[in-house]
Amino acid sequence: MMKENKNNIATVRFTDTEKKALQKIIDDGKAKTYAGAIQYLVLQHIILGK
Incomplete structure (x- = not known):
């Protein structure tokens, strides 16, 4: 798959x-920044189809 x-x-x-929810994603090590946390959520939506 091409990047x-x-x-x-x-x-x-x-x-x-919402900031607290994004901070939890960061604290859990799933992202490093708020932008990364939002990207993580978008990708979860794409992967899970929710």
Whole structure:
């Protein structure tokens, strides 16, 4: 599988509750940054089809 370039950018505002959820993903070692945590969630959505 070829690696896709990350050419698209989004600016996101989120609530304190959403920030805590993203922080948990970071604390669990699944991502290093908030952007990485959001990418993780998008990929989970793609993989799991939810």
